[in-house]
Amino acid sequence: MGSRTTQLLKLFHNKYFLAGFLVMLPLILMALLGPLFVPYAETRVGNNPTDQQPSSRYLLGTDSYGRDVFAVLVHAIGQSFLIGFIAGGISNIIGLVIGLTGAYRGGLFGQVLANFTLVFMVIPTMPILTVFAAYVRLLTIPQMSILIALFSWSWSARTIRAQTLTLKERDFVSLSRMSGTSFFGIVFKEIMPQMLSFIVTSFIGGIGWAMMNEIAIELIGLGPQNVQTLGWMLYWIMQGGAMIKGMWWWIIPPSAVLIASFVGLQFLNIGLDAVFNPRLRR
């Protein structure tokens, strides 16, 4: 256990990981604690005067629909992160199962799974997600996350597959096979722990990817209704013509938060890679 703590500490000595952590921490704190302090009523349409510039009363001004931009932002961050988190998690579990079992079992079964993965890598995600969201229309946040996950597991499956292919020839795997460990025992208890760092990296990447898709779907007015998310903020910015009206206080906050989270997640991954896979040298 001691070595694990030192490894975690080593992560914080890496400047990329530290930078990513310092960017993500305030955002996550804001998402978790912000809603406790900022009343949800401020995010309702028509609650405030419209098009107000930032002031002491409205920290980030109000939008063209009379919502307090700061309040909407605080409530939106958490929901968007939540979708990213659930979808990233589910897609990684799918990718893990398909990548691990396919690569370890090999043969026809492995071939089929490998080609299946390849097909999902090639087909365009966005149009498919849009069509699904358009036909279903009323989505909840968990449904939306599952939908995104179903079409984003292929990259993690491929990474895991490549890792498994190299790991399965190692001695410790043959040893446990000879000592009679079951298929699932070998795959999930012997091989999987060896690539924990890959799983974490691919999970973090998955969060970003899922958020990107989520926001894209909401930008065209689909996805979960009656919730505050960063995607809906962008949607209303487009609908309200904020860019042409020059309402910088409405545009900059969600854009800055989004860029910060995407770049922050990337920095976390660069740091993780540098510490756990020093040979990879990105």
Next chain:
Amino acid sequence: MPGDPIDSLIASMGQFGSAGRETAESFRKLFGVDRPIAEQFMKYLERLFLHFDLGPSLLYYPKPVAEIIKSRLPWTIGLLGITTVVSWTIGNVLGALVGFSKRRKLNSAILLVSICISRIPYYLLAMILVFTLAYMIPIFPTGHAYGILVRVDWSDINFIANVLKHLVLPSLSIILVSVGGWMVSMRSMLVNILESDFIVFGESKGIKERDLMMEYAFKNALLPQVTGLAMSIGFMMGGSLLTEYVFAYPGIGSAFVEGVTGRDYNVVQGVFLFVIISVLGANLVIDLLYPLIDPRIRMEE
């Protein structure tokens, strides 16, 4: 409000005077949406496979979906073609420069910046570009493919200039985001190749460094990038969908979004089918052409 297409059609007709119950009923009959879903679907498949007919658009009735795709397609091909070629070329050249250069500090700074930019979603960058380069510093138009007051005439140099001016921001948003990815993969490919035995051997044999870099390393690193091009087509298609939406660019992407918001299911299905088939087709073509550029694949056969 899962959508009844006729309701939204009637709603949009409402602005030209009252459209009543009977109108809605006759439209339902006309489009066959009063039939059960399974029957409608069979009918759609029959029309599609026997007559290659994607059906009429509901919003622009009686315009066929195929015609909408045909009129919108050139804009998408133009946008995607230019951005793919430009970003692939710039990315590979920059990646090669970074891979060959020995200034490590500068290289990792360039890599880091481009990775960060490539993490920003297309549509967000598009919105930021509209705000900065079309509103704050109004150099470029905020959207559309050409000015409203401009007469469409492809032999007129002014019209072409106008089209190009409208093309700048949409392409820029896609290029900025995709250059980074090409650059990073090109560079890591080169780093791997430069360590391999045949390069070390070539070096000790006394092959000129320039030849070694271009003929031995760069060419080899370029091959996987061609496969990457095939892989990225689907992603580019998805990206252009939103870029077109943000810029109100009249390609098939915005036709798709209009279809989604207007519940024009025939257009949505038609465009979707078209996109999927063309992405898979493009992948097939690249797969088939690959042996021409990589002799090793030919040997294996």
